Amino acid sequence: xxxxxxxxxSDSGGGAGIQADLKAITLLGGFGMSVLTALTxxxxxxxxxxxxxxxxxxxxxxxxVFTDIGVDAVKTGMLSSTEVVKLVASKMSEYEPxxxxxxxxxxxxxxxxxxxxxxxNTLAEFLLPQATLVTPNLPEASALLxxxxxxxxxxxRAAEEIHRLGPKYVLVKGGHLQxxxxxxxxxxxxxxxxxxxxxxxxxxxxxxCTYASAIATYLAQELDVVEAVQAAKRFITAAIxxxxxxxxxxxxxxxxAAVLQERSKEGPTSSG
Numbered sequence: 001x002x003x004x005x006x007x008x009x010s011d012s013g014g015g016a017g018i019q020a021d022l023k024a025i026t027l028l029g030g031f032g033m034s035v036l037t038a039l040t041x042x043x044x045x046x047x048x049x050x051x052x053x054x055x056x057x058x059x060x061x062x063x064x065v066f067t068d069i070g071v072d073a074v075k076t077g078m079l080s081s082t083e084v085v086k087l088v089a090s091k092m093s094e095y096e097p098x099x100x101x102x103x104x105x106x107x108x109x110x111x112x113x114x115x116x117x118x119x120x121n122t123l124a125e126f127l128l129p130q131a132t133l134v135t136p137n138l139p140e141a142s143a144l145l146x147x148x149x150x151x152x153x154x155x156x157r158a159a160e161e162i163h164r165l166g167p168k169y170v171l172v173k174g175g176h177l178q179x180x181x182x183x184x185x186x187x188x189x190x191x192x193x194x195x196x197x198x199x200x201x202x203x204x205x206x207x208x209c210t211y212a213s214a215i216a217t218y219l220a221q222e223l224d225v226v227e228a229v230q231a232a233k234r235f236i237t238a239a240i241x242x243x244x245x246x247x248x249x250x251x252x253x254x255x256x257a258a259v260l261q262e263r264s265k266e267g268p269t270s271s272g
Contacts, residue, residue: 002220004030005065005097006213007088008077008105009038009050015252016042016206017077024213024255028235030220033069035061037088038080044205044247052080055087062088066095073099073220075213080115082122089126099219102131102167103212104140120144129166133225135212136162138176152182159186169225171215175207181237185229192226194233203243203251210255211236234258 004025011017018034025032037058041049065071074097079085092100104123106115115123120143128134141149141158144165149158155172162170163186174182181199185192214235218228235258242257 001029001031002072002217003033003070004073004075004213004217004220005033005035005071006075006077006216007035007037007062007079008075008103008209009040009080010036011206012039012041013043013205013247013252015044015246015250016209020206020209020252020255021075021077021213024210024235025217027255027259028214028217028221030217033065033071035065037084038078040078044249044251046249050080052084055083058084058087059091062091062095066091066097071095071097073097073101073216075101075103075216076127077103077209077212078105078115079119079123079127082116082119085119085122086126089130092127092130099132099216100130101212101216101219102127102134103208104134104136104144105208106140106143117143124165128162131167132219133169133171133215134162134167135171135173135208135215137173137208141172152177152184155182155184156186156191159184159191163188171229173208173211175204183229183233185226187225192229194229196233196237199237199240201240201243202249203245203253204240205250205252207236207240207253210239210253214255 006021009017022032039051138149159170159172170186172184180195183194214232238258239253239255242254244251
């Protein structure tokens with residue numbers, strides 16, 4: 001069983017962050033491990049409070065996992081501050097995990113700011129050069145580049161410019177566009193577009209976390225990057241399609257939906 005470490009914030013509502021990451025990793029057959037960078041009091045409506053985890057404790061968590069259990073892939077999410085980004089980048093340089101998927105979490109679905117401008121610049125400078133893959137949505141790509149990515153044509157330019165920051169692969173996610181849900185993968189030479197019908201729903205809390213964790217798990221399981229993104233796209237599309245109407249705001253996606261779909265394809269199990 002492959003070992004996937006998520007370094008991210010906690011979501012008390014269970015729809016995003018560490019909680020969403022561990023659900024996706026487990027459902028896809030990985031062994032999930034976690035390093036908490038921040039505790040958030042949040043639900044489907046708002047993030048009401050954020051408690052940053054002390055740097056020395058973040059470091060202790062990382063070292064505890066790497067020095068004993070080992071890591072086949074790392075997925076990063078909410079890193080919250082310049083100091084946390086630098087620490088995580090330093091530890092990635094020290095331990096050199098074979099796969100690093102960076103989800104540059106900046107804003108919650110409720111609109112709460114989860115990464116300030118200085119930390120965004122630090123992430124681009126220190127962590128992206130170590131990334132196997134970075135997965136920005138359009139607002140995150142805009143923040144990384146300093147110009148507004150607003151249409152599909154912009155996504156091509158954005159992918160090229162983010163690739164120059166150092167990651168091996170860039171996946172620009174077009175979920176904020178109208179029409180088809182298109183995500184654009186760039187490897188420095190070729191573009192790969194992954195398209196799915198747009199699902200009209202407000203239950204999209206945790207989409208980015210779940211998607212990136214699925215990619216990291218598939219990469220650890222030795223799919224190549226194109227295959228991993230394609231499989232994760234199917235996984236998150238099913239999770240969105242069968243999202244859960246919990247709470248009064250943006251309900252969570254349902255990562256178990258893809259597992260149920262696979263079971264239904266297998267048909268009933270014979271006995272005796």
